[in-house]
Structures are given as C-alpha cells and as structure tokens.
Amino acid sequence: MSQNTKIPFVDLVTPHQELQEELVNVFKSALATAGFVGGPMVDGFEREFATYCGAKHCVGVNSGTDALRFALTAAGVNPGDVVLTVPHTFIATAEAISQAGARPDFVDIDAHTYTMDPEMLRQYLQTQCAFDPATGRFVHRTLGKPVTAVVPVHLYGQMADMDAILELAGRYNLAVIEDACQAHGAEYFSKKENRWRKAGSMGHAAAFSFYPGKNLGACGEGGAVITDDETIARKAKMLRDHGQSRKYYHDIEGYNGRLDSIQAGFLRVKLKHLPDWNESRREHARKYNELFAAAATSAITPFEAPWSKAVYHLYILQVENREAVQADLAKENIDTGIHYPVPLHLQKAYSSLGYKQGAFPVCEKVAEHILSLPMFPGLSEADQERVVHAVVQSAQCAGPQSVLRA
Numbered sequence: 001m002s003q004n005t006k007i008p009f010v011d012l013v014t015p016h017q018e019l020q021e022e023l024v025n026v027f028k029s030a031l032a033t034a035g036f037v038g039g040p041m042v043d044g045f046e047r048e049f050a051t052y053c054g055a056k057h058c059v060g061v062n063s064g065t066d067a068l069r070f071a072l073t074a075a076g077v078n079p080g081d082v083v084l085t086v087p088h089t090f091i092a093t094a095e096a097i098s099q100a101g102a103r104p105d106f107v108d109i110d111a112h113t114y115t116m117d118p119e120m121l122r123q124y125l126q127t128q129c130a131f132d133p134a135t136g137r138f139v140h141r142t143l144g145k146p147v148t149a150v151v152p153v154h155l156y157g158q159m160a161d162m163d164a165i166l167e168l169a170g171r172y173n174l175a176v177i178e179d180a181c182q183a184h185g186a187e188y189f190s191k192k193e194n195r196w197r198k199a200g201s202m203g204h205a206a207a208f209s210f211y212p213g214k215n216l217g218a219c220g221e222g223g224a225v226i227t228d229d230e231t232i233a234r235k236a237k238m239l240r241d242h243g244q245s246r247k248y249y250h251d252i253e254g255y256n257g258r259l260d261s262i263q264a265g266f267l268r269v270k271l272k273h274l275p276d277w278n279e280s281r282r283e284h285a286r287k288y289n290e291l292f293a294a295a296a297t298s299a300i301t302p303f304e305a306p307w308s309k310a311v312y313h314l315y316i317l318q319v320e321n322r323e324a325v326q327a328d329l330a331k332e333n334i335d336t337g338i339h340y341p342v343p344l345h346l347q348k349a350y351s352s353l354g355y356k357q358g359a360f361p362v363c364e365k366v367a368e369h370i371l372s373l374p375m376f377p378g379l380s381e382a383d384q385e386r387v388v389h390a391v392v393q394s395a396q397c398a399g400p401q402s403v404l405r406a
C-alpha cells in the first residue's frame with residue numbers, strides 16, 4: 001500500500017545519484033594524477049568554503065571532532081584549562097575539549113532555541129570564576145584552573161545568541177570557538193554590527209563537520225576549521241599535519257588530521273548546491289510549522305529567534321509522550337530520531353565531572369520530550385502531511401498535554 005511506503009529520516013542516496021557523473025569525474029581525476037592528499041582539490045575547496053562562510057581562512061581536516069580540537073589548541077587553549085560548552089549536544093563537542101587537554105564544563109541551554117543560554121553563561125562566569133589577583137588570570141574558584149574558552153553549539157542548524165556570548169567572552173578574555181558542525185550556511189543578525197553574519201564567521205574560530213548526514217556532507221569523513229585569524233589558521237595547518245612548518249621540520253607535535261583530496265573534490269561539487277538545499281530545508285520547516293499550527297496540537301514546533309536564519313539540519317518537535325509517539329510513527333513506517341536522549345553531564349563517560357540529575361534542568365527536560373522528524377532537501381509535501389497526520393493521531397491518543405516550556 002502506497003500509504004505505508006517508508007519515509008526515511010534522511011535520504012542520502014538520491015542526491016548522490018543526481019550528482020553521480022560529477023562525483024565520478026572527481027574520482028577519475030584523482031586517479032589520473034594520484035593526488036590523494038593535499039593539492040589543488042583541497043586548496044580549491046578551502047578557498048570556496050571560506051568565501052561561503054564569509055571568513056578569511058579555511059583549513060580542511062579529517063572530521064568535525066578534529067576541527068574542534070585543532071581550533072581549541074590553535075586558539076590558545078592549554079592542557080589543564082577549563083572550557084565551557086552546553087550539555088545538550090553531540091558528545092564530540094566535549095570530547096574535543098578533553099582531547100585538547102582541557103576540562104569540559106557546562107552551562108544550560110535556552111528552552112526555546114536549544115542553544116547556550118547567555119544568562120547561564122553570565123551566571124557561571126560571575127559566580128564560579130574570578131580574576132586571580134596574583135596572575136591576572138581568569139580562574140574557576142573551586143577547581144583553581146584557568147577558564148580560557150567557550151564553545152557555543154549552533155544546534156539543529158540554528159546559531160547560538162552570539163552577540164551576547166561574544167560580549168561576555170570579551171569581558172573575561174575567553175576564546176570563542178563555534179561548533180558549527182550542524183549549521184553550514186546558518187545566519188545570525190548581529191545587532192552590534194547591524195548585519196547578518198554566517199555561522200563560523202563570528203568566533204575566533206569555528207569547526208565544521210562534513211560527515212555524510214550533515215547539511216554539507218562528504219562521501220566519507222571530513223571537517224574544517226574556519227577563522228579570520230592568520231595565526232590560528234597557521235597553527236591549525238600545522239596541527240593537522242604532524243606539527244610541520246615545512247616538510248620534516250616539526251615545530252610541535254601534531255596529528256594526522258588532513259582532509260582527503262577526493263573528499264575535498266566531492267565537497268566542491270556539493271557546495272554549489274548547498275544554498276538550494278538549505279532553502280529547501282527552510283521551506284520544509286515552514287510547511288511542518290504550518291501543518292502543525294493547522295492541526296492545533298500541543299506539540300511544540302521549533303522556535304526560530306528573530307535574529308536567526310536557521311538551516312534546519314534537524315526539525316525538532318517536543319511532545320508529551322515521546323516514546324509512544326515515536327513507536328506510533330514507526331508503525332506508520334516513518335523514521336525518526338532523538339538528538340540527544342542523554343545530556344552529556346549524565347553520560348557515563350562524564351561521571352567523573354560529578355554532576356547529578358537536576359544540574360541542568362532545562363536541558364534535562366528538553367531531552368525527555370524532543371523528537372527529530374524526517375528532514376532532508378528532497379522530502380515531499382505529501383510525506384510531510386503523512387508525518388504530521390501520524391503525530392497528531394498519536395498525540396491525541398496520548399491524552400491532554402502539559403505545558404513543556406517555562
């Protein structure tokens with residue numbers, strides 16, 4: 001029955017079939033020259049992606065996780081520092097902080113945007129930290145460690161409230177590294193500058209991931225550091241390539257963290273389509289919003305702040321009885337996801353940080369109710385109608401809804 005054909009969470013097959021000839025040509029030209037590492041495809045992609053982000057430098061690397069780690073180290077984060085981020089993100093954000101030798105610590109998110117709450121950041125900085133009169137350094141009072149950077153995460157394709165975060169970071173000398181791994185092409189209206197800014201162009205540096213399912217994905221792994229800062233770009237280049245300043249002259253110890261030439265070639269092909277793909281995602285988000293509004297459900301649709309042009313890497317709904325709704329959608333052959341079910345401070349991997357349930361109430365509540373609906377550029381209107389219909393049916397079965405937002 002056509003009613004029951006599968007609606008995938010994301011369709012990665014169709015766009016690659018549509019671009020097959022161009023992608024195969026990239027592979028053929030790599031074979032013809034054996035240019036597998038570095039070279040013109042990487043240089044070309046770096047130039048084009050920097051331009052797309054409105055930034056001066058792009059350094060192609062292995063993954064988004066490496067991009068975050070290299071950006072943190074290149075921006076001056078040292079082993080033993082404390083680096084702040086949110087508990088409502090993919091674990092890679094915190095892993096990269098630890099891999100840079102620092103201790104991740106968390107501030108809660110805003111209940112509407114799902115990104116770092118600048119007020120929580122301000123409270124953390126003002127109540128838990130102080131300038132050490134002996135060294136002049138900004139330190140955490142009880143940990144006794146310097147607090148040197150903040151990593152706002154542009155989750156689900158919407159940028160964090162960067163003006164407020166940058167203002168606080170400036171006051172306390174913190175480096176700002178944007179986790180833009182879900183936000184290729186997202187924009188933020190900076191009141192301070194009175195203009196729209198692209199994700200990745202506002203902090204001291206930013207990290208992007210080109211994991212296949214991201215808005216701009218490779219046909220494998222990839223990532224990039226974006227920055228306007230010449231020194232950060234130079235250091236990131238050294239870190240991705242064994243700390244070399246030139247061949248076999250190692251100024252520091254680095255990593256093997258380079259971006260493959262073939263992946264860079266694929267990314268150049270796909271980057272040309274990114275603006276259209278993002279616009280399709282925005283249209284699908286509008287359509288979902290419209291359909292849910294018409295159905296008058298109590299499910300909570302995404303909030304797009306007035307300062308935000310989101311690119312809807314994911315479309316997030318909050319429902320009362322999430323597990324039941326997800327199961328009902330599965331019965332209707334509709335794939336969904338949960339991003340993410342367990343906040344980082346409650347993950348086993350971070351038990352040593354000593355946080356208990358209740359430490360970050362907004363994020364904990366959100367994690368219980370969020371459901372990611374199918375979202376990808378080729379999603380059809382008919383499928384969106386089927387998804388919304390299934391949610392509404394299921395939500396009605398679940399009974400009266402409570403107000404989930406404070």
Ligand SMILES: *Cc1c(COP(=O)(O)O)cnc(C)c1O
Pocket residue numbers: 062063064065066089090092093153179181182208209210211222223
């Ligand atoms: C995907 C992602 C990463 C990590 O990117 P990889 O390329 O998988 O290493 C980091 N942060 C966020 C928010 C992500 O979504």
